Amino acid sequence: xxxxxxxxxxxxxxxxxxxxxxxxxxxxxxxxxxxxxxxxxxxxxxxxxxxxxxxxxxxxxxxxxxxxxxxxxxxxxxxxxxxxxxxxxxxxxxxxxxxxxxxxxxxxxxxxxxxxxxxxxxxxxxxxxxxxxxxxxxxxxxxxxxxxxxxxxxxxxxxxxxxxxxxxxxxxxxxxxxxxxxxxxxxxxxxxxxxxxxxxxxxxxxxxxxxxxxxxxxxxxxxxxxxxxxxxxxxxxxxxxxxxxxxxxxxxxxxxxxxxxxxxxxxxxxxxxxxxxxxxxxxxxxxxxxxxxxxxxxxxxxxxxxxxxxxxxxxxxxxxxxxxxxxxxxxxxxxxxxxxxxxxxxxxxxxxxxxxxxxxxxxxxxxxxxxxxxxxxxxxxxxxxxxxxxxxxxxxxxxxxxxxxxxxxxxxxxxxxxxxxxxxxxxxxxxxxxxxxxxxxxxxxxxxxxxxxxxxxxxxxxxxxxxxxxxxxxxxxxxxxxxxxxxxxxxxxxxxxxxxxxxxxxxxxxxxxxxxxxxxxxxxxxxxxxxxxxxxxxxxxxxxxxxxxxxxxxxxxxxxx
Numbered sequence: 001x002x003x004x005x006x007x008x009x010x011x012x013x014x015x016x017x018x019x020x021x022x023x024x025x026x027x028x029x030x031x032x033x034x035x036x037x038x039x040x041x042x043x044x045x046x047x048x049x050x051x052x053x054x055x056x057x058x059x060x061x062x063x064x065x066x067x068x069x070x071x072x073x074x075x076x077x078x079x080x081x082x083x084x085x086x087x088x089x090x091x092x093x094x095x096x097x098x099x100x101x102x103x104x105x106x107x108x109x110x111x112x113x114x115x116x117x118x119x120x121x122x123x124x125x126x127x128x129x130x131x132x133x134x135x136x137x138x139x140x141x142x143x144x145x146x147x148x149x150x151x152x153x154x155x156x157x158x159x160x161x162x163x164x165x166x167x168x169x170x171x172x173x174x175x176x177x178x179x180x181x182x183x184x185x186x187x188x189x190x191x192x193x194x195x196x197x198x199x200x201x202x203x204x205x206x207x208x209x210x211x212x213x214x215x216x217x218x219x220x221x222x223x224x225x226x227x228x229x230x231x232x233x234x235x236x237x238x239x240x241x242x243x244x245x246x247x248x249x250x251x252x253x254x255x256x257x258x259x260x261x262x263x264x265x266x267x268x269x270x271x272x273x274x275x276x277x278x279x280x281x282x283x284x285x286x287x288x289x290x291x292x293x294x295x296x297x298x299x300x301x302x303x304x305x306x307x308x309x310x311x312x313x314x315x316x317x318x319x320x321x322x323x324x325x326x327x328x329x330x331x332x333x334x335x336x337x338x339x340x341x342x343x344x345x346x347x348x349x350x351x352x353x354x355x356x357x358x359x360x361x362x363x364x365x366x367x368x369x370x371x372x373x374x375x376x377x378x379x380x381x382x383x384x385x386x387x388x389x390x391x392x393x394x395x396x397x398x399x400x401x402x403x404x405x406x407x408x409x410x411x412x413x414x415x416x417x418x419x420x421x422x423x424x425x426x427x428x429x430x431x432x433x434x435x436x437x438x439x440x441x442x443x444x445x446x447x448x449x450x451x452x453x454x455x456x457x458x459x460x461x462x463x464x465x466x467x468x469x470x471x472x473x474x475x476x477x478x479x480x481x482x483x484x485x486x487x488x489x490x491x492x493x494x495x496x497x498x499x500x501x502x503x504x505x506x507x508x509x510x511x512x513x514x515x516x517x518x519x520x521x522x523x524x525x526x527x528x529x530x531x532x533x534x535x536x537x538x539x540x541x542x543x544x545x546x547x548x549x550x551x552x553x554x555x556x557x558x559x560x561x
Contacts, residue, residue: 046062050477051474053471053474063079063094063095065079067094071102073106076096076099076101077095077112079098080092080112080116085473085476089116089119099112100113107138107140107141108144110132110133111147113125113129114133115148115152118149118159121155123165126148126152127162127165130148130162130166134171134173135171141173142178145166146182146185149185150185151480155504163185164197167201176209176212179198179205180211182198183199203216210243220232230259233253241270250266251283254266260283261287268280274308274310277300280296281317281318293318297315309341309344312334312336313335313347316344316348320347325351329355342378346381346382346385349361349382349385350389358389358393365383366386369382376410380413383403383416386406399423403423407420414443418436418440418449437450438454451478452485452488454471455469458471459488459495468492468495469489469496481512483518487517489505490504490505490509490525491506491521494528499528503525503526506518506521507522509522515545516549519538520538520539521551522538523555526538536561
């Protein structure tokens with residue numbers, strides 16, 4: 001769902017005044033305060049500039065509006081944040097000064113002040129601001145300090161330095177949750193020494209807390225000490241038998257170490273429910289242990305006398321993974337009702353297709369499409385599924401026809417337009433892909449997925465880089481910390497030849513999400529900058545996550561690292 005653009009209070013007040021003017025007697029006109037009348041024009045200019053993806057113009061207009069309006073902290077905040085996205089530190093500082101004057105105790109304002117100080121390389125000011133946040137009596141203070149460290153700093157070394165100094169100053173509050181999150185951030189910063197220091201401090205402060213071992217294991221893994229990390233997890237296994245939440249966390253830690261078998265072993269001990277069975281099945285599938293997965297499937301099948309919808313849905317999924325497609329269909333068809341029924345019907349149709357029974361698969365999706373008793377979202381998804389079924393059968397014409405019929409039934413279903421845009425892109429028909437994405441943006445101007453997809457497509461498949469940048473900037477306004485959007489922003493900067501700036505953004509995206517495509521992009525930019533050893537490291541990381549990733553393959557073909 002797209003993020004909503006908040007209308008500043010000055011605009012709401014001005015609109016309200018317009019309504020009063022329309023209803024008031026002509027001999028006694030009601031006028032908005034002069035400051036609000038002055039501010040309306042730049043607010044509208046700022047909104048129009050945002051819609052056009054012109055962040056610099058929007059930052060200037062919103063700052064002007066904030067300066068012309070007394071007491072509107074929300075408008076000052078918006079001016080500050082847009083200026084920071086536009087990399088206009090001077091305007092951001094002016095907006096922040098207004099924001100601080102109007103809301104001096106705001107945690108958000110103080111977090112933004114810390115982030116801006118880091119962007120400017122002012123470590124002392126950033127540390128002072130974040131240290132005050134961490135000491136704030138409001139329990140949320142540490143979370144705002146954490147957000148500043150994640151979002152602040154053009155140079156990744158600056159937030160890392162600030163975090164290190166906060167640890168030295170004993171500023172992080174004595175809460176395991178806070179230390180866990182700051183520790184995880186240190187790990188994501190790729191600063192092994194800082195991570196080691198933080199983990200040592202956590203162990204010292206919370207020696208009897210079992211969750212600390214998980215953080216230590218992550219640090220050891222990052223340091224290449226996998227054997228020690230595994231030994232640490234094994235030592236904590238007895239405690240998981242009395243704590244299902246800890247059991248799940250240990251299983252996830254094992255999985256992150258590339259040990260799905262150990263993760264499944266931990267989950268198999270103790271009380272079992274549909275969620276636990278599902279996690280175990282997923283882990284067994286991940287390691288390709290079809291024998292063990294078949295054993296779990298047979299065990300659950302014997303317990304399925306009771307018509308539990310969730311359990312039968314899970315059995316269908318396991319059968320589907322085991323490529324026992326007719327059995328999967330039977331399990332899906334046996335789901336008696338409940339919230340699982342609609343998903344079961346869609347999955348049954350998909351399993352029919354996987355079983356090579358395309359005509360039955362299409363019959364089932366057509367039945368869902370014409371069933372007026374099911375939710376419109378499910379009927380819409382049936383058109384998406386039909387398109388997928390036809391794509392898998394190399395019926396490319398049928399794929400587009402299914403999406404066209406779906407759009408005839410649901411002309412406002414942007415999911416269908418988005419799917420058709422991707423279908424056009426796979427056919428290298430970029431003009432039609434662009435047309436469908438723009439149709440999405442007509443009805444949902446702030447649809448983040450469409451803005452990002454169109455911006456990235458133009459950056460990656462055309463030379464319309466400035467237009468791509470404007471679209472991605474609009475997505476950044478709506479969701480500035482979305483790793484996919486930060487990655488797109490870095491990529492379009494790279495295509496514009498702004499390699500150093502691109503690297504900063506791509507490194508930030510990698511800090512936010514360990515994704516193969518992001519790693520491949522970081523690797524490519526590093527290679528172009530002549531940092532070949534580090535580039536190989538990131539390309540290797542991408543290969544570990546997804547060796548078939550298209551961005552990785554393109555980088556290797558281009559540079560032969």
